Amino acid sequence: MPSQLEKIDYPAIAARAQGLADRYTLPLSNHTWRGNPGDYAGTGAGSSLDFQDHRNYLPGDDPRHINWQAYARTGDYTLKLYREEVRPIVEIIMDVSGSMFSVPDKAERAIELLYFSFYSAERVGASAKVFLTNGPFRKAIETHTFLSHHWAQLALQEDSVKSSEAPTLGALPFRQRSLRVFISDLLFNAAPEHSVQALQRNHGRALILCPFSPSESNPDWNGNYEFIDSEDRSHHDRRVDPPLLKRYIETYRRHFDRWKAASIRAQTPFARISSLGSFEEAVRKEAVPSGAIQLA
Numbered sequence: 001m002p003s004q005l006e007k008i009d010y011p012a013i014a015a016r017a018q019g020l021a022d023r024y025t026l027p028l029s030n031h032t033w034r035g036n037p038g039d040y041a042g043t044g045a046g047s048s049l050d051f052q053d054h055r056n057y058l059p060g061d062d063p064r065h066i067n068w069q070a071y072a073r074t075g076d077y078t079l080k081l082y083r084e085e086v087r088p089i090v091e092i093i094m095d096v097s098g099s100m101f102s103v104p105d106k107a108e109r110a111i112e113l114l115y116f117s118f119y120s121a122e123r124v125g126a127s128a129k130v131f132l133t134n135g136p137f138r139k140a141i142e143t144h145t146f147l148s149h150h151w152a153q154l155a156l157q158e159d160s161v162k163s164s165e166a167p168t169l170g171a172l173p174f175r176q177r178s179l180r181v182f183i184s185d186l187l188f189n190a191a192p193e194h195s196v197q198a199l200q201r202n203h204g205r206a207l208i209l210c211p212f213s214p215s216e217s218n219p220d221w222n223g224n225y226e227f228i229d230s231e232d233r234s235h236h237d238r239r240v241d242p243p244l245l246k247r248y249i250e251t252y253r254r255h256f257d258r259w260k261a262a263s264i265r266a267q268t269p270f271a272r273i274s275s276l277g278s279f280e281e282a283v284r285k286e287a288v289p290s291g292a293i294q295l296a
Helices: 003-007 010-020 068-074 104-123 143-147 151-157 192-199 242-265 279-285
Strands: 037-056 078-086 089-095 127-134 137-141 179-183 205-212 223-228 235-240 270-274
Touching: 003 104, 003 151, 010 104, 010 279, 068 078, 089 104, 104 127, 104 179, 104 205, 104 270, 104 279, 127 143, 127 151, 137 143, 137 151, 143 151, 179 192, 192 205, 192 242, 205 242, 242 270, 270 279
Parallel strands: 089 127, 089 179, 179 205, 205 270
Antiparallel strands: 037 078, 127 137, 223 235
């Protein structure tokens, strides 16, 4: 597991993310929910002030919701139905594979997105849950473990997996109709369609935030290099000439074109977020225009 995790100032990033959650938010308002009482529109009938429909009165219904004006006109008992208000459920899936923390700026941006997602959910009263994943490894993180930043130690203790092995998203115990925020650089070998479908299980809604570093998206390699596998730390000597670099960049671009296309088909907000610059500068390039992150 990458040593970059040992060099992160977690309290500083968490404090910064709390401030960012005052100005930006996850896209929670454009979705209907099922859950505990809260402030967002649900899928059932409730007791909020948001009128929804009428139906005939049935034994056991709350008589306080009888439409007495309609009864005076028709002699029939009908109920006013109001949309219930519920507490959204947000499940954050953090990819802790080695490539996520291969360079310092990318590691910090990935962790910043993790804390931002948690505090953004908390800010609106959502029920937030964090999962760590890396290939077959998966672990649910208790809130106190997350807030004390001890989750990073759990990630460091996790054994390395085969390079580019896809996370087993289909095995995560997602709750019904939750918002699943997947934070990953997506540098694994799997069909994007399968991953998106796994994120949408149980009538869930998916959101993909993809941190990346320009050193991987547009490298300036030329000559002899010693490459280090970010997962198993093995070393590989390779000479990079312009044709090889061109093939790499084209393959990298096609990989993310597939992810974007799969996300669009599944109506899943998707945004790649650069590690360069401030959080505000990075999210305004793609995340805000795509609706993956919204202004609060």
